[in-house]
Amino acid sequence: MQKVEVRAASVAEAVAQALAQLGKDEDEALIEVLAQTADSALVRVSVDDDEDELLAEYGDDDDEEQPKRRRRRVASTDEQTVALARQLLEALLTRMNIDAFVTPVVQKAKGSDDEEDTLTLHIEGVDEETTGLMIGRRGETLRSLQYLLNVLIHRQTGRWSQVVIDIGQYRQRRQDSLEGLALRMAERVRQSGRPMPLEPMSSFERRIIHMALREDPSVYTESAGEGEHRKIVIYPKR
Structure with a gap:
């Protein structure tokens, strides 16, 4: 080999x-x-x-x-x-x-x-x-x-x-973009102390957000909505 x-x-x-x-x-x-x-x-x-x-x-x-x-x-x-x-x-x-x-x-x-x-x-x-x-x-x-x-x-x-x-490294570019979005929105939630809903996303994109924030001790994520309107909501941990 x-x-x-x-x-x-x-x-x-x-x-x-x-x-x-x-x-x-x-x-x-x-x-x-x-x-x-x-x-x-x-x-x-x-x-x-x-x-x-x-x-x-x-x-x-x-x-x-x-x-x-x-x-x-x-x-x-x-x-x-x-x-x-x-x-x-x-x-x-x-x-x-x-x-x-x-x-x-x-x-x-x-x-x-x-x-x-x-x-x-x-x-x-x-x-x-x-x-x-x-x-x-x-x-x-x-x-x-x-x-x-x-x-x-x-x-x-x-x-x-x-x-x-x-194709065209779309997956990697989209993942990098969503991970950056997750970190920015998590910071807003920490500062405001209020939940922050994101725009509707596919299951692939929602999973990226969940994974990006799962180790963050100050926030947690949940999915809300149905079908094409399903989205992520970032909550502050109390």
Whole structure:
């Protein structure tokens, strides 16, 4: 197994540099995002070197005393999910007449072993106008496409996999923006001592607010409202 870690300005750039170092194609590699900000990304790209692993396991093929075996590489369930998700998204983009390529990256779960890794499919190679259309108003189009993809994956695998779709680093930029909003509104609540309702948000966005303030000892958050009017309210702790 060969592994390379590369930091670059974006996930796509880091992946491209790592693959170039390994001399491998994207389909042959497992890509993991170790860290990502709005300005940089650190990825680890791993590939199996079948020849080296065979020599380590069975000895040199030139040694007649060692059995000569050929191992067929079989994808694990996770690898199959990655391949299926990518294939389905590319098919959807083709039906939408969008010429793009998809880079799958795996974000390793932190903390509890019960937490699952997150698979994010980055849509790349499109212009700014197409990017804006695919994101839609407050990310609505992107969320709809993501929901459809997860339904299609469920129909083929029989289980729900939380696959995230991103384009133009929208998810990261939106998360940074919402975390900043949460901190500013929490400060207002501390100063005024009164609850502060935020604008209606999607479940994805509400979760970011909840997570941003869950360790704050002076405030707590609750969701209120129904459907598209559901929002976060920040309360002062008494």
